Amino acid sequence: MSILVVAEHLRGRVRDVTYELISAARELEGPVAVAVIGREPLDVGRDGVDEVVHVRVEQDEFENDVYQAALETLIEERRPQAVLLGFTVNSMGYAAAVAAKLGLGFASDVFAVSHEGDAIVATRAFYGSKVHGEIEFPAGKPVLLLLRPTVWPQAEGSGSPTASQVELGPVSSRARHREFEEVERGDVDITTADFLLSIGRGIGDQENIAMFEELAGKLGATLAVSRPLVDAGWMSNARQVGQSGKTVKPKVYLAFGISGAVQHLAGMKASETIIAVNTDPEAAIFDVAHYGAVADLFDVAEELAKLV
Numbered sequence: 001m002s003i004l005v006v007a008e009h010l011r012g013r014v015r016d017v018t019y020e021l022i023s024a025a026r027e028l029e030g031p032v033a034v035a036v037i038g039r040e041p042l043d044v045g046r047d048g049v050d051e052v053v054h055v056r057v058e059q060d061e062f063e064n065d066v067y068q069a070a071l072e073t074l075i076e077e078r079r080p081q082a083v084l085l086g087f088t089v090n091s092m093g094y095a096a097a098v099a100a101k102l103g104l105g106f107a108s109d110v111f112a113v114s115h116e117g118d119a120i121v122a123t124r125a126f127y128g129s130k131v132h133g134e135i136e137f138p139a140g141k142p143v144l145l146l147l148r149p150t151v152w153p154q155a156e157g158s159g160s161p162t163a164s165q166v167e168l169g170p171v172s173s174r175a176r177h178r179e180f181e182e183v184e185r186g187d188v189d190i191t192t193a194d195f196l197l198s199i200g201r202g203i204g205d206q207e208n209i210a211m212f213e214e215l216a217g218k219l220g221a222t223l224a225v226s227r228p229l230v231d232a233g234w235m236s237n238a239r240q241v242g243q244s245g246k247t248v249k250p251k252v253y254l255a256f257g258i259s260g261a262v263q264h265l266a267g268m269k270a271s272e273t274i275i276a277v278n279t280d281p282e283a284a285i286f287d288v289a290h291y292g293a294v295a296d297l298f299d300v301a302e303e304l305a306k307l308v
Contacts (some may be wrong), residue, residue: 001028001029001081001082001115002028002030002033002078002079002080002081002082002106003025003026003028003030003031003032003033003080003081003082003084003119003134004030004033004034004035004074004075004078004080004082004083004084005018005021005022005032005033005034005035005083005084005085006021006034006035006037006067006071006083006084006091007021007034007037007042007044007083007089008086008090008091009036009038009042009073009221010061010062010121011061011180012040013043014042014044015086016149016154017072017086017147017149018034018044018086019044019046019082019145019154019155019156020086020149020150020151020152020153020154021085021086021147021152022034022044022046022048022049022155023048023152023153023154023155024084024113024147024151024152025048025082025084026048026155027113027114028082028113028114028115028120029115029185030081030082031050031051031141032048032049032050032051033049033051033052033053033080034049034051034052034053034076035053035055035070035074036052036053036054036055036065037054037055037057037066037070037071038054038056038057038059038060038061039056039058039060040055040060041054041057041058041165043161045158045159045160045161046155046156046157046158046159047155047157047158047159048155049155049159049161050161050162051161051162051164052075052161052162052163052164052165053074053092053164053166054164054165054166055070055073055074055165055166056165056166056167056168057168057171058115058170058171059173059177061177062090062221063171063173063175063176063177064090064093064094064173064175065171065172065173065175066095066171066173067090067093067094067166067233068094068097068098069086069168069171070166070168070171071083071094071095071098072098072101072102073166073168074166075098075102075104075142076102076182077166077204079142080142081139081142081143082113082120082142082143082145082284083104083142083144083145084113084141084145084147085144085145085146085147086146086149087108087109087110087146087147087148087149088149088296091146092108092146095108095144095146096108098144102142103141104141104142104144105120105137105141105142105143105144105145106143106144106145107124107135107143107145107146107148108124108145108146109124109125109148110122110123110124110145110146110147110148111123111124111125111147111148111151112151113145113147115294116136117284118138118139119136119137119138119139120136120137120143120145121134121135121136121137122135122137122143122145123135124135125266129268130262132216134280140241144156145164149247149255150247150248150249150270151270152267155223166225167242175294179182188222188223188238188239189238189247190222190224190238190239190241190248191246191247191248193221193222193224193248193250194250194251194252195219195220195221195222195250195252196198196221196222196223196241196248196250196252196253196268196271197212197215197216197221197222197223197224197243198206198223198224198226198253198254198255198256198268199212199223199225199226199229199255199256199257199258200226200228200229200255200256200259200264201226201228201229201257201258201259202227202231202256202257202258202259202278202297202298203229203256203257206232206234208298209234209235211298212256212301214305215301215304215305218305218308219254219304219308221252221254224239224240224241224246224248225239225240225241226240226241226242226258226261226264227240227242227244227245227261227263227264227271227276230245238245240262241262241264241267241268242263242264242266242267242268243262243264243266243267244263245267246267246271246276247266247267247268248267248268248271249268249270249271249272250271250272251271251272251273252271252272252273252275253271253273253274253275253297254275254277255268255274255275255276255277255278255285255289256277256297257277257278257297258271258276258278258283258285259278259280259283259284259285260276260283260284260285260286260287260288261284262284265285265288267286268280269288273290273291274289274290274291275289275290275291275292275293276289276291276292276293277292277293277295277297278292278293278294278297279294279295279296279297279299280294281284281294
């Protein structure tokens with residue numbers, strides 16, 4: 001089974017999702033080729049990569065029509081059995097069009113892949129993550145999958161892949177990259193934090209936020225919130241974790257008063273260690289937590305504050 005991974009890069013830096021895709025590709029147990037689309041090649045030769053294909057184009061940065069033309073060329077020339085892309089804003093701009101044009105199997109927001117015999121099985125969520133389903137793609141045509149970021153660990157090590165190059169030539173692009181403009185992230189970037197202290201509806205009133213801000217500072221954590229606090233106007237959406245907020249993967253995720261709606265869990269359940277505090281023993285957050293306390297969150301917060 002041959003697997004093609006499409007690398008994502010920004011301003012000359014390979015994005016983390018690329019190395020996660022390589023880890024997923026290795027689970028399919030076949031030769032792995034990584035395509036780098038751009039003016040210059042980039043180093044993506046991690047362990048498990050057999051070939052790096054530089055698709056040379058005139059553009060330095062992402063343009064959806066260029067990537068679509070490049071991927072169509074690679075698929076038609078190489079006929080990989082699986083094509084893996086990140087479930088990202090960039091990929092959503094062209095991947096479905098490639099699948100539709102070439103008649104490929106397609107699934108997005110995939111968080112598990114495997115093969116059963118010659119078939120590829122992709123697992124994804126439906127109905128707002130209330131249901132998980134397996135989609136089986138029989139052998140015969142390439143399958144194009146968009147994989148959810150942060151689910152797989154990043155591939156590490158330094159491999160020794162072969163290198164090849166494809167000259168794509170000029171591509172007429174309807175949407176052209178002109179320049180970068182920094183978007184205001186708010187007061188913090190929670191996606192880079194190793195330790196998140198996250199609070200939800202259970203804190204009760206807005207004035208109680210200060211207590212948890214102080215506790216986060218003492219613990220060396222970054223304060224995050226669930227959607228109800230943002231909807232109430234109490235906190236910036238820069239701190240929101242969840243499907244409509246940020247996807248995070250800290251080493252520690254400490255949740256106070258968060259029930260665990262499916263949209264919130266989708267944004268944090270890949271955290272290395274999840275600790276939940278909630279008075280409801282049936283709260284969904286306990287289904288993903290590694291450690292939990294059925295207790296009053298204020299009592300637990302006060303005891304933690306005494307220890308630091």
